[in-house]
Amino acid sequence: MLRAENLQLWRGERHVLRGLGFEVAPGELLHVAGPNGTGKTTLLRVLCGLAQPEEGEVSWRGVSVRTLGAEYFVDVGYVAHDSGLKGDLTARENLAFAAGLRCAVTPAQIDSALATLTIRDCGDLPVRALSAGQRRRVALARLLLSQATIWILDEPLTNLDTAGSSLVLGLLAQHVQSGGLALVAAHSELALAGRDVRRLELS
Amino acid sequence: MSARTGILRAMLLLAERDLRLAFRRPSQLCNPLVFFLVVTTLFPLSLSPQPSQLRDIAPGVLWVAALLSSLLALEALLKSDAEDGTLEQMLLSGQPLVVLVAAKTLAHWFVGGLPLVVISPLAAFALNVPGDAILVTAEGLLMGTLTLSFIGSVGAALTVGVRRSSVLLSLLVLPLAMPLLIFGARATDLAISGEVASGPLYLLGALLAFTATLAPFASAAAVRIGLE
Numbered sequence: 001m002l003r004a005e006n007l008q009l010w011r012g013e014r015h016v017l018r019g020l021g022f023e024v025a026p027g028e029l030l031h032v033a034g035p036n037g038t039g040k041t042t043l044l045r046v047l048c049g050l051a052q053p054e055e056g057e058v059s060w061r062g063v064s065v066r067t068l069g070a071e072y073f074v075d076v077g078y079v080a081h082d083s084g085l086k087g088d089l090t091a092r093e094n095l096a097f098a099a100g101l102r103c104a105v106t107p108a109q110i111d112s113a114l115a116t117l118t119i120r121d122c123g124d125l126p127v128r129a130l131s132a133g134q135r136r137r138v139a140l141a142r143l144l145l146s147q148a149t150i151w152i153l154d155e156p157l158t159n160l161d162t163a164g165s166s167l168v169l170g171l172l173a174q175h176v177q178s179g180g181l182a183l184v185a186a187h188s189e190l191a192l193a194g195r196d197v198r199r200l201e202l203s
Numbered sequence: 204m205s206a207r208t209g210i211l212r213a214m215l216l217l218a219e220r221d222l223r224l225a226f227r228r229p230s231q232l233c234n235p236l237v238f239f240l241v242v243t244t245l246f247p248l249s250l251s252p253q254p255s256q257l258r259d260i261a262p263g264v265l266w267v268a269a270l271l272s273s274l275l276a277l278e279a280l281l282k283s284d285a286e287d288g289t290l291e292q293m294l295l296s297g298q299p300l301v302v303l304v305a306a307k308t309l310a311h312w313f314v315g316g317l318p319l320v321v322i323s324p325l326a327a328f329a330l331n332v333p334g335d336a337i338l339v340t341a342e343g344l345l346m347g348t349l350t351l352s353f354i355g356s357v358g359a360a361l362t363v364g365v366r367r368s369s370v371l372l373s374l375l376v377l378p379l380a381m382p383l384l385i386f387g388a389r390a391t392d393l394a395i396s397g398e399v400a401s402g403p404l405y406l407l408g409a410l411l412a413f414t415a416t417l418a419p420f421a422s423a424a425a426v427r428i429g430l431e
Contacts, residue, residue: 050291051431074207074297084288088227089220097220098289101296103207142292 001025001061002150002181007046008055009039016042017053022200024181026149029172029192032185034202040185041081043202044152047183048078060150074102077148079156083139087128091119091138094127099145113141117167132159140168151175151182169193213298214306221310231279235272236318242268243326254331261330262391265340266347266384268326269319273348274376276315277355278369280307281426285363291430300423308356308419316348336394339404343390346407347383353414354379360425382410 002024009017016039024030032040045051047058049065049072058065065072085094092110099105114120117137122130127138136159143151151172157165172182173192184190190197208216225232246264247257284290284307293303323344327337358376362368390403 048295050294070297070299073295076295078292078295080288080291082288084292086220086224086287086289088224093220093223097216098292098296100216101208101213101293101298 002047002183003059004047004056005059006056007043007053007058009042009046009051009053011042017046019056020202021056024183024198026179026181027176029176029182029184029190029195029197031190031197031199032183032202033187033199038202040202041154044078044154044183044185048076048152049073050078075149076152077143077146077150078152079136079139079143079154081154083127083135084142085127085135085138088126090124090126091130091141092123094138095142095145098142102146105145109145110141113144114138116144116171117141118163133161133164136160137164140171144171149180151180151184153182153184153186155185155187157186157188208298210298210302213296214302217293217303217306218310218313221307222314225310225314231276232314232318235276235315236322238275239268239272239319240322240326242271244329247330257331258333258395261327261332261395262340262388264330265323265327265332265344265391266388269323269344269348269387270351270377270380270384272319273316273351273355274373274380276311277352277359277376278372280311280352280356280359281363282359282368285429290363290426294427294430300426301419304356304360304422304426305419308352308422311356312349312352316352319348320344332391332395335397336391336400339394339400340391343387343400343404343407346404346411347387350383350407350411350414351376351380353411353418356422357418357425360422360429363426363429383407386410 005021007017007020020043022030032043034040042051046053060068060072060075091114095110095113096105111120114123117140119134119137122134127135130138140156156168160168169190169192173195176182176195243264246260250256250260281290294300320341323341324337327340332340355376358372361375362372365371386403386406390400390407393400393403
């Protein structure tokens with residue numbers, strides 16, 4: 001269970017997060033919605049543990065994220081707005097490094113992750129040469145390889161074509177089905193097959 | 204679930220990635236080296252090329268050029284990783300950031316500092332430095348450039364969130380690098396005049412031990428703040 005309590009955060013003079021609190025249980029998906037500039041990305045970064053709230057606390061399985069430190073990061077997979085990939089390295093090299101930093105990965109696992117996201121042909125191209133949508137798919141392949149329980153995705157559907165979008169929604173459904181948690185910031189509706197999606201509206 | 208990656212393996216992975224990236228951009232690799240050689244060879248041209256005078260200015264020229272050319276490459280240490288979000292992903296990998304920063308610094312020195320040490324005999328020879336002193340200079344630079352990389356990693360980490368940070372970075376790092384310049388040039392100077400240079404070399408070694416053990420902690424803390 002991921003729990004956020006009374007999160008308060010200022011950015012300069014702006015009070016971005018005002019006493020936000022919620023819980024996400026295993027098998028649940030939380031859709032973080034709201035207009036631009038209402039703090040969706042800020043909230044996700046706080047939930048990742050990348051930013052610290054001025055007040056309030058995020059806790060995972062009953063323990064504060066601050067106390068868990070690196071132990072918490074192992075459970076979190078974050079796909080940010082920028083892909084987090086090195087343009088000079090190939091997709092395969094990027095994945096081997098990023099996933100290898102977390103746990104042992106074999107080339108076969110990387111291959112199957114690329115195949116899941118239907119970009120197997122791009123595996124040996126430098127990421128610089130890929131389109132924005134393909135880069136996003138590589139970032140999502142990294143998420144699959146990370147074996148994280150908590151998926152935190154910032155606008156995962158941008159730059160993706162319709163097939164890509166439904167692919168991502170399918171992966172999300174699969175992830176929560178198998179007991180994972182997902183927190184997704186998105187502008188469009190998230191319709192998961194046979195699942196209720198809880199919605200958190202920021203304003 | 205497969206096994207979690209150990210610290211040593213993580214360091215190797217990161218160092219391997221950084222070296223691979225460095226060799227994909229060979230021009231960036233050569234810039235500091237060319238700068239070092241150009242500066243050291245311009246001095247004899249602009250001053251009088253008398254062997255005795257060259258020998259007098261050699262310590263200062265070699266060390267200042269080495270310091271400045273290492274400084275040139277420093278900005279790249281963390282900047283590109285911070286810009287494309289890979290630094291964030293590294294932080295989220297669950298590996299201790301201290302270890303990752305140390306691995307990055309070592310890889311950076313390997314492609315930026317070590318080549319300077321290797322070609323320094325050439326520059327020293329051109330400045331009419333005698334054989335023994337050439338060896339002392341290379342020894343001094345070996346420790347000096349590595350120390351500078353560690354000091355520089357703290358500066359680079361502190362300026363990770365700042366745009367166009369190269370001037371700020373120099374202002375932060377140069378004062379801290381002054382002991383290196385003083386003791387390094389002194390070691391070369393002593394060796395040229397035929398005296399024992401071990402005193403300043405020991406001090407360089409002490410500085411290296413000091414920065415190598417403490418700088419990664421400072422850099423890791425600064426990166427964490429910079430990414431917030």
